[in-house]
Amino acid sequence: xxxxVDGPAESGVHAFLHLDAEGALAAAEAADRAIxxxxxxxxxxxxxxxxxxNLTTTDMPTTAAxxxxxxxxxxxxxxxxxxxxxxxxxxxxxxxLDEFAMGSSTENSAFGPSRNPWDLTRIPGGSGGGSSSAVxxxxxxxxxxSDTGGSIRQPGAVTGTVGVKPTYGTVSRYGLIAFxxxxxxxxxxxxSVLDAALLHEVIGGxxxxxxxxxxxxxxxxxxxxxAGARGDLSGVRIGxxxxxxGEGYQPGVLGAFTDAVRTLGELGxxxxxxxxxxxxxxxxxxxxxxxxxxxxxxxxFDAMRYGLRVxxxxxxxxxxxxxxxxxxxxxxxxxxxxxxxxHALSAGSYDALYGKAQKARTLIVRDFTAxxxxxxxxxxxxxxxxAFPIGERADDPLAMYLADLCTIPSNLAxxxxxxxPCGLSADDGLPVGLQIMAPxxxxxxxxxVAAAYE
Ligand code: GLN
Numbered sequence: 001x002x003x004x005v006d007g008p009a010e011s012g013v014h015a016f017l018h019l020d021a022e023g024a025l026a027a028a029e030a031a032d033r034a035i036x037x038x039x040x041x042x043x044x045x046x047x048x049x050x051x052x053x054n055l056t057t058t059d060m061p062t063t064a065a066x067x068x069x070x071x072x073x074x075x076x077x078x079x080x081x082x083x084x085x086x087x088x089x090x091x092x093x094x095x096x097l098d099e100f101a102m103g104s105s106t107e108n109s110a111f112g113p114s115r116n117p118w119d120l121t122r123i124p125g126g127s128g129g130g131s132s133s134a135v136x137x138x139x140x141x142x143x144x145x146s147d148t149g150g151s152i153r154q155p156g157a158v159t160g161t162v163g164v165k166p167t168y169g170t171v172s173r174y175g176l177i178a179f180x181x182x183x184x185x186x187x188x189x190x191x192s193v194l195d196a197a198l199l200h201e202v203i204g205g206x207x208x209x210x211x212x213x214x215x216x217x218x219x220x221x222x223x224x225x226x227a228g229a230r231g232d233l234s235g236v237r238i239g240x241x242x243x244x245x246g247e248g249y250q251p252g253v254l255g256a257f258t259d260a261v262r263t264l265g266e267l268g269x270x271x272x273x274x275x276x277x278x279x280x281x282x283x284x285x286x287x288x289x290x291x292x293x294x295x296x297x298x299x300x301f302d303a304m305r306y307g308l309r310v311x312x313x314x315x316x317x318x319x320x321x322x323x324x325x326x327x328x329x330x331x332x333x334x335x336x337x338x339x340x341x342x343h344a345l346s347a348g349s350y351d352a353l354y355g356k357a358q359k360a361r362t363l364i365v366r367d368f369t370a371x372x373x374x375x376x377x378x379x380x381x382x383x384x385x386x387a388f389p390i391g392e393r394a395d396d397p398l399a400m401y402l403a404d405l406c407t408i409p410s411n412l413a414x415x416x417x418x419x420x421p422c423g424l425s426a427d428d429g430l431p432v433g434l435q436i437m438a439p440x441x442x443x444x445x446x447x448x449v450a451a452a453y454e
Pocket of ligand 1 (some may be wrong): 103
């Protein structure tokens with residue numbers, strides 16, 4: 001299937017940056033032997049999985065879709081990768097993303113965009129468009145992504161697949177190339193809610209290598225997906241976030257969302273409207289906090305430790321080699337973020353920019369806390385529009401940033417959120433996503449509602 005649809009990069013789905021057919025075959029044979037010996041490590045033993053290329057792997061390159069990491073081989077596996085291997089899953093290869101996960105379309109990849117299998121002229125979402133399009137195109141039944149502001153859920157929505165951002169701290173970030181450490185979270189991409197839950201259980205749980213890893217037991221997501229599949233939501237109170245509709249939302253997206261609300265009611269849920277007024281600050285707060293943390297995280301790419309090194313010819317001093325390497329190795333969006341973040345953290349701007357954004361973050365947490373006092377879960381469209389044409393927003397960063405309007409609040413608050421397919425838009429026949437948000441450590445609630453709806 002990968003051979004049939006993934007290439008060539010100019011016109012194919014281009015979900016993969018690297019394939020490891022031999023490694024996958026060996027892992028599959030090992031899983032077969034374990035099953036034959038009566039010792040399968042997991043119900044997913046032998047099942048292929050694609051890995052976003054910002055997760056470190058010892059047996060495959062890890063580029064974060066950046067020239068600056070070209071040729072680098074990580075010395076260790078990310079915890080999630082180690083857990084997949086231990087459970088007998090079969091890593092197929094590394095998937096495309098926006099460089100360092102900064103973007104909403106994969107167009108910021110240094111290696112060319114991925115394409116949406118529903119319409120190859122359109123974006124597959126981002127930053128994890130490679131993982132979601134691999135699942136949507138039938139190239140891999142499962143994939144892992146990372147979600148800092150929506151990079152698992154938005155690609156899931158626009159490719160008609162399931163994408164989950166677990167509660168912050170419940171899936172180890174060890175071996176995830178850091179973008180914005182207080183927001184980053186690894187999660188599953190899958191074709192069904194139950195598949196996502198099964199993968200979630202393999203990768204989740206405390207890890208001593210991640211200082212923000214939480215010790216609470218992983219919420220019972222598989223049980224919740226199975227319970228939800230019985231299709232009874234009586235006793236569940238669902239809040240529609242009123243701020244996430246209206247201007248800027250395509251009629252076809254709102255139409256599919258309204259149909260979903262009706263379905264949830266028919267399944268027995270009580271659906272009410274809730275206002276979260278501070279959510280309107282989420283996007284501007286995110287675009288200060290995420291670049292600030294990124295500017296600090298990306299300082300490690302100094303031409304000494306990883307991959308690319310430019311100007312190391314005996315003619316240039318070390319600081320010049322660093323500048324030349326960063327100039328050549330980082331793409332335009334990454335440079336933009338480093339500059340925004342450095343500015344927001346500088347002495348003259350810190351209080352007015354970074355400090356204010358942190359205050360907005362607190363207000364958003366309070367809105368969630370108040371809303372979850374009366375509602376079990378909150379819902380919204382995952383993203384205001386369906387997949388847009390490749391190139392349409394490439395030169396307009398502000399338009400690109402709007403794709404994550406509805407997904408960002410859950411990153412800022414650290415709670416659980418997922419996107420489940422919600423039919424096709426009457427405007428263009430493309431997939432729409434329903435976002436379901438749940439309190440921190442109540443990921444199972446989102447799974448239950450999603451499985452019932454699905
Ligand atoms: N699109 C958002 C950004 O560009 C979110 C990215 C992400 O979740 N990794 O920052």
